[in-house]
Amino acid sequence: MxxxxxxxxxxxxxxxxxxxxxxxxxxxxxxxxxxxxxxxxxxxxxxxxxxxxxxxxxxxxxxxxxxxxxxxxxxxxxxxxxxxxxxxxxxxxxxxxxxxxxxxxxxxxxxxxxxxxxxxxxxxxxxxxxTYFLPHYQYVLKLLKDKTYGEVQSLSADFGFHRPYDTKTRLFDKALGGGSLLDIGIYPIFASLSTLGLPKRISANATFFENGADSTCNMTFTYSDHLQAELKSSLLKELPTQAIFTCEKATIKINTQFHAPATVSIIKDGKEELKDFNYNTIxxxxxxxxxxxxxxxxxxxxxxxTFDFSRKLIKTLDDVRNKIELDY
The missing domain is CATH 3.40.50.720 (NAD(P)-binding Rossmann-like Domain)
Known part of the structure; x- marks a missing residue:
């Protein structure tokens, strides 16, 4: 210091x-x-x-x-x-x-x-x-760590929106790391790593803009025969942008814009309980x-x-890029 x-x-x-x-x-x-x-x-x-x-x-x-x-x-x-x-x-x-x-x-x-x-x-x-520091996300992390609703059986997380294709903007400029994976795909990947850890196997496919930047990326992280995470990012269309953890006794859903201040729904026995964190900042x-x-x-x-988590996150991004053959 x-x-x-x-x-x-x-x-x-x-x-x-x-x-x-x-x-x-x-x-x-x-x-x-x-x-x-x-x-x-x-x-x-x-x-x-x-x-x-x-x-x-x-x-x-x-x-x-x-x-x-x-x-x-x-x-x-x-x-x-x-x-x-x-x-x-x-x-x-x-x-x-x-x-x-x-x-x-x-x-x-x-x-x-x-x-x-x-x-x-x-x-x-x-x-x-x-996202790691937002109260709603910390709340969900604790529910999962404590196994409040049993073991996680599956995770589904996505992030998608549409912007007109314009290579003059950073978002679409491949030379600046533009494309869906590094910009927004990182959030579904983060959701998986921060709750389930590193997967045993990754499969992925992508679509690309004419300049080679990825327009969409679909990923499956396999943790065991009984546990997978389905992850998506897209710059072509609006996606729910939710993170849904299906557990043994309930479903925990981080609602729209899960990576930003959001509400959390606990769905159990056909009933949905909404938890609002009353955010008053961005x-x-x-x-x-x-x-x-x-x-x-x-x-x-x-x-x-931690440095260890940042290492795991970037390594996973590297692994996905290798799967979809995306080079910067």
Whole structure:
């Protein structure tokens, strides 16, 4: 840790000022012991506009300039996937704690390099997979861990929406890691890994846009003869975007937008009980508060979003890419 943050507001910087960064900054403002100190874009006008909207003190026209600001305690990296490794390592080498947006990087090799640098510099690093920290998801994890409704018999999870095909946008730009798998397929995969662990076998198929980015991905994770997870992602059509755990005594359904603040339904004996978590933020504050606490405690790794879990997640993404023959 570069400087003590025990008794002061944690000063955040944001690198990459797209839609997710805007949501992160909005929720950061709800946290009393943290503040947005600086933002960076490759365009000064964009940095200035973002800074004004979210009341940041500094606006930089380069990522490097932000990391040279000694007032910054932590950086949220929200650049395109292909820049995650480079941007993360740049911060870590200057002793700045890093919360890096998912996917952590493009492949297992890059993730391992990031973790190695974090350990060498004894600096906090965490993958920003916000779903893990949302109260409704933690609630479901506990139900499954405690086997409240018996063993899981199957999992079905999907994430899909439609956007007009446009290679000028990051979402469809294969060179930037665009396509359904890394952007949204990661969430159904996360649901499976975080509840059932690594599968014994993976089968997958995909469809592709004309530029080679994947438009849909269908995956089956086999855990045993009696347990499978059916997972889907699509940029071609709206999907329910739910996670449904069929257990011995009931069905646990995380309703639409399961990866974001959502409700949970418990379906048992033909009756459905709805649990509402009364969210009043976008949901990014939960991972940020966890990260702030780690920083204050001098920790260099999360006990929830561990390096080991990030390794398993990226390895699984690598395995799926190999199955569908998707190369970046």
């Amino acid at each position: 570069k400087i003590s943050v025990q008794n002061k507001k944690i000063r955040w910087g944001i690198i990459g000022l797209g839609k997710i960064a805007d949501k992160f900054a909005t929720d950061l403002a709800t946290i009393s012991d943290a503040e947005l100190y600086a933002v960076a874009s490759r365009q000064q006008t964009k940095a200035d506009e973002f800074s004004k909207k979210h009341n940041a003190k500094m606006a930089y026209d380069s990522y490097e300039a932000l990391t040279n600001d000694s007032n910054i305690d932590a950086v949220y990296i929200a650049t395109p996937h292909v820049l995650h490794k480079e941007n993360t390592i740049m911060c870590l080498k200057k002793g700045i704690a890093v919360l890096c947006e998912k996917p952590f990087a493009m492949n297992s090799e890059e993730v391992e390099e990031m973790i190695t640098v974090a350990k060498a510099n004894k600096t906090l690093l965490m993958e920003a997979l916000w 949901g990014y504050n939960y991972e940020t508060i966890h990260f702030n606490n780690l920083l204050r405690e001098g920790k260099t790794e999360s006990d929830i979003m």
